[in-house]
Amino acid sequence: MTFDPVHPRMPAGFRWSAATSAFQIEGSRQADGGGRSIWDDFLETPDAIVDGSTADPACDSYRHPGVDVALAAGLGLDRYRFSIPWARVQPDGAGRGNVAALDHYSGFVDRLLDAGVTPFPTLFHWEMPSSVEAAGGWLSRDTVHHFADYAEIVADRLGDRVAHWYTLNEPAMMTLQGYAVGALAPGKQLLFDALPTVHHQLLAHARAAEALRDRGAAQVGLVNNHTWVMPLRDTADDHQAAALYDVLHNRLFSEPLLAGRYPDLEALGLPPMPVQDGDLAAIAGSIDFYGINFYNPTTVTAADPVGPIPFDIVPTPGAPVTGFGPEWPIVPSALRDLLIDLHARHPELPPVIIGENGASFPEPERAGRVEDTARIDYLTGHIAAVAEAIEAGVPVEEYTVWSLLDNWEWADGYTQRFGLVHVDFETGERTPKASYDWYREHIASSRATAAGSEQGR
Ligand code: BGC
Numbered sequence: 001m002t003f004d005p006v007h008p009r010m011p012a013g014f015r016w017s018a019a020t021s022a023f024q025i026e027g028s029r030q031a032d033g034g035g036r037s038i039w040d041d042f043l044e045t046p047d048a049i050v051d052g053s054t055a056d057p058a059c060d061s062y063r064h065p066g067v068d069v070a071l072a073a074g075l076g077l078d079r080y081r082f083s084i085p086w087a088r089v090q091p092d093g094a095g096r097g098n099v100a101a102l103d104h105y106s107g108f109v110d111r112l113l114d115a116g117v118t119p120f121p122t123l124f125h126w127e128m129p130s131s132v133e134a135a136g137g138w139l140s141r142d143t144v145h146h147f148a149d150y151a152e153i154v155a156d157r158l159g160d161r162v163a164h165w166y167t168l169n170e171p172a173m174m175t176l177q178g179y180a181v182g183a184l185a186p187g188k189q190l191l192f193d194a195l196p197t198v199h200h201q202l203l204a205h206a207r208a209a210e211a212l213r214d215r216g217a218a219q220v221g222l223v224n225n226h227t228w229v230m231p232l233r234d235t236a237d238d239h240q241a242a243a244l245y246d247v248l249h250n251r252l253f254s255e256p257l258l259a260g261r262y263p264d265l266e267a268l269g270l271p272p273m274p275v276q277d278g279d280l281a282a283i284a285g286s287i288d289f290y291g292i293n294f295y296n297p298t299t300v301t302a303a304d305p306v307g308p309i310p311f312d313i314v315p316t317p318g319a320p321v322t323g324f325g326p327e328w329p330i331v332p333s334a335l336r337d338l339l340i341d342l343h344a345r346h347p348e349l350p351p352v353i354i355g356e357n358g359a360s361f362p363e364p365e366r367a368g369r370v371e372d373t374a375r376i377d378y379l380t381g382h383i384a385a386v387a388e389a390i391e392a393g394v395p396v397e398e399y400t401v402w403s404l405l406d407n408w409e410w411a412d413g414y415t416q417r418f419g420l421v422h423v424d425f426e427t428g429e430r431t432p433k434a435s436y437d438w439y440r441e442h443i444a445s446s447r448a449t450a451a452g453s454e455q456g457r
Helices: 038-042 065-075 099-114 130-134 142-158 171-180 196-214 236-259 279-284 333-345 373-391 434-455
Strands: 015-019 079-083 118-124 164-169 219-225 229-231 290-293 298-302 311-314 325-329 352-356 396-402 421-423 430-432
Touching: 015 065, 015 434, 038 130, 065 099, 065 430, 065 434, 079 164, 079 396, 099 118, 099 142, 118 142, 142 196, 164 171, 164 196, 171 196, 171 219, 171 236, 196 219, 196 236, 196 279, 219 236, 219 352, 229 236, 236 279, 236 290, 236 298, 236 311, 236 333, 290 333, 333 373, 373 396, 373 434
Parallel strands: 015 079, 015 396, 079 118, 118 164, 164 219, 219 290, 229 298, 290 352, 352 396
Antiparallel strands: 298 311, 421 430
16 A cells, blocks of 8 residues: 555544633633642743733633633544642642632533543643742752642542543653753753752653543553754764754653653763652552654754853755744654654654644734634644554544634744644634644544445455
8 A cells, every 4th residue: 555645544443632821821820719820920031922922811611611621523533631720729739629629620521521532641741839938949859749739639630530531741851941941940950950850750650641541541642742843964963962962852751651761861971860768669550541742853063162051053944834834844754764763763652642742933913714724734844744653553532722722922922933723812702724624524434445445344
């Protein structure tokens, strides 16, 4: 059978999804007794957000949950990935759950189930309660226990209907952007002293996963954002710089989960992880699936002169770019390459879920139909890359578009639009883009092809 990149054949049962996160879409930040999170604090920092915006009202989704559910169901999604904000559930980061917030998410889960879409929540998409951060945040081992308590509270309320959970979203971004360079909340600039946050997040995930399984969860995992790292030049220095970046962005987060060990940090001149007895065994046994977010590859060169960070990230030669410019090159084959490489490194890879993939492009602010062919091309290329990886034996079971809706893109405020649905942030009006119709048709035809090939056996 020849491989058709426009309509790649996915295995029967392959699942399709789309994602959002609470802080980026909900607005009504302190409604129902919600507490402050590190993002409420960070967005008040002068110059932290490029357009000076706040995440209120964003898509105003907290007040209009039914509208988003209808859009998710209209696509024919198998699952919808959304997040539950810790600071709404535990406003002070500790103690009993906030009943009004738990009622809200319980109602949201019911709406999804009524619409035939499986709820797939994320427990931590970066909104740590400010009080937990004040006590050390992910730098402190105590946060592991606080996070497990929070997971218990949510599972006690939703676990009778929610069977599939993501614990953490992109721990690498928390560590690198949040604690090492400070481009995202909590805005710390600790460079390599940020590394304990890796271990505490992975351990928190493992402890939360135990709590979720004790309450009936069928599938628990986390989602790591991976990049395919390429040296700029074929020189020993650039290869060394690329290898270090690969460890910091990818392997620090994948290897404890998939192989029960950290990469050799000492050999790279990095401080050791604060590992205690039993930690690595708990982390290694903690996932039922491996979540991967992928957006772009990263080209790295040795820094000159050598400063505190021995590498520079540079534009990828010859690659087209998204609305972020050269920072976000478009190279779909990089997703295939990283999936195949991960599988080669870890032949026992559990089922893989692509938890986010998508792109932003400059689009109008006011409501109206958007013919976003660049996004359709981006998604087509990356889905084909996933199909090629599956053909090569990588066990990918699910693909998720980021994002269902245009939303508040963290430090980039409202300047980047990733949605299949356009949102006018002044009026709240939602208009499906051409990519929404394309994805709906893609899902339907992929299911029909898979069903046809099953029958033909
Ligand atoms: C995050 C999303 C974010 C997206 C695009 C991912 O890193 O999980 O919250 O909006 O990338 O930047």
